[in-house]
Amino acid sequence: EPGEPPILPGSLPLIGHGYMLLGDTVYFWQKFKEISYTCLQNGHALYFLIGTQKFYVLTDPEDICLVSNVCVAKDTVVGALIRSLLGSGLVFADVPTWKKHLTTMDVKLEEADSVKFLEAYDQAISNGIATYCKFWLRCDLLYNMTDMKIKQENCIRIVHETSDLVLQKKRMKNKRNRAKINSVDNNIEADIKKDTAKCFADLLLESNVLTEQELRHEVNGMIIAGSDTTSTVLVFALLLIGSYPEVQEKIYSELTEVFEGSNRDVQKQDLSRLEYLEAAIKETLRYYVMAPFVIRHIDKEIKLKSCTLKPGNNCFFSLYGVHRHPMWGDDVEEFKPQRWLDSPSRLPANANAFMAFSVGKRNCIGRAYAMMTMKILLSHIFRQYRVLADHSNMKVKLNVIIKPCSGHLISLEKRNM
Ligand code: HEM
Numbered sequence: 001e002p003g004e005p006p007i008l009p010g011s012l013p014l015i016g017h018g019y020m021l022l023g024d025t026v027y028f029w030q031k032f033k034e035i036s037y038t039c040l041q042n043g044h045a046l047y048f049l050i051g052t053q054k055f056y057v058l059t060d061p062e063d064i065c066l067v068s069n070v071c072v073a074k075d076t077v078v079g080a081l082i083r084s085l086l087g088s089g090l091v092f093a094d095v096p097t098w099k100k101h102l103t104t105m106d107v108k109l110e111e112a113d114s115v116k117f118l119e120a121y122d123q124a125i126s127n128g129i130a131t132y133c134k135f136w137l138r139c140d141l142l143y144n145m146t147d148m149k150i151k152q153e154n155c156i157r158i159v160h161e162t163s164d165l166v167l168q169k170k171r172m173k174n175k176r177n178r179a180k181i182n183s184v185d186n187n188i189e190a191d192i193k194k195d196t197a198k199c200f201a202d203l204l205l206e207s208n209v210l211t212e213q214e215l216r217h218e219v220n221g222m223i224i225a226g227s228d229t230t231s232t233v234l235v236f237a238l239l240l241i242g243s244y245p246e247v248q249e250k251i252y253s254e255l256t257e258v259f260e261g262s263n264r265d266v267q268k269q270d271l272s273r274l275e276y277l278e279a280a281i282k283e284t285l286r287y288y289v290m291a292p293f294v295i296r297h298i299d300k301e302i303k304l305k306s307c308t309l310k311p312g313n314n315c316f317f318s319l320y321g322v323h324r325h326p327m328w329g330d331d332v333e334e335f336k337p338q339r340w341l342d343s344p345s346r347l348p349a350n351a352n353a354f355m356a357f358s359v360g361k362r363n364c365i366g367r368a369y370a371m372m373t374m375k376i377l378l379s380h381i382f383r384q385y386r387v388l389a390d391h392s393n394m395k396v397k398l399n400v401i402i403k404p405c406s407g408h409l410i411s412l413e414k415r416n417m
Helices: 025-041 061-070 078-086 095-102 115-133 147-182 186-195 200-207 212-243 245-259 275-287 319-323 367-384
Strands: 045-050 053-058 293-297 314-318 385-389 395-399 401-406 410-414
Touching (some): 025 401, 061 293, 061 314, 147 212, 212 275, 212 367, 212 385, 212 401, 314 319
Antiparallel strands (some): 045 053, 385 410
8 A cells, every 4th residue: 555665575466475484483483573664774664474464564763652652452363362372461451451461460470380380381372373384274163173172272271281380379478477477476576477479370369350360370471571581681691691692791790799709699789780781681682682573453543654554554663674774883893881881982873773562552561670689690601611602603583472492501610709
């Protein structure tokens, strides 16, 4: 339609660019990067077609900011797939649920035994994408006859059993604490309260606003949003920092100065002094942007700098593309933590150039918490160990978020403290 962005080259009759989805998750990552670069080189907006479904792609930070504030609904493909698996918790909620749940949130998570959960989730996402790509399986009748359906149901059962267990344990713990508080004097009561600082699940349970099913959906969402994300970024950070010994030595000397050679716990006031470590984490998030895209459903016409988006379509914000935008300078393809610290600043003038936590009304609520936990964890590792790695030949897969999938061995050498 007039004013719309150009189409990605390579569209075929009837299937559009659908053939580009016929591959594994390593291939998806390659394709996604290619599409992002094509978009960067062609005016920062384009669209591709899967059958008759139109998907816009954007790489301009101002356009993305505008769209993310105007359209808060998640998309009708990936968003819908994850909603069918995790339920309508905050992360993938439809708009009315999102508004209701946002007011009951805090960002401190109860620790959960989530390995089984994460494996089932990962498997279910792969199954979902594979089903979407094999378009004939979008017919329920055919899909219901396949093994895929049984596997998918099994994954969903594991996911839901785990979140039920988390809530059940939480309720039991709260009951025990209440019983303890009733049976001791006031001084001890203060101590117990101190030890049992309210976590995310407590706040949800106490809020009495959410139904049992909504609670479960929030727990599902939080396990994914709160742990799979941070742990994946930590793996990338170890890989990158382990690949650049000069970066690692700078981190080590900063840690030696702040902690005076000890292995003591991190205190709040230490965190702001770990400037170089923070720069290395941010550069990791820029370089291997863990969530390389966010998708929104366009529900109204939006005029952008160079084109217009039409309602009824989905829109990819390529956060990867924004992190490879020429505004980062000639060394955009290099891993350089120092870029965050140089004075005068070499960072892009645009405040939204760094989008690892997305932007707009639905950006990540766990940003500060994630940065803090990653800093604490890495400060312990790099104080005690020298990390050796090589990310140069690493294969990466895209399964909604990106993860390393081969040849990414990391070794740790104990330092003499
Ligand atoms: C390095 C770690 C993390 C990264 C890179 C990250 C990134 C993101 C991104 C890209 C989004 C999508 C926002 C959008 O749709 O525009 C998001 C949403 C969200 N994240 Fe994070 N996240 C991280 C850690 C966390 C943690 C630790 C928590 C919870 C404690 C969390 C909670 C959430 C929630 C609840 C949302 C949905 C917000 C909404 O729809 O209103 N995230 N995150």
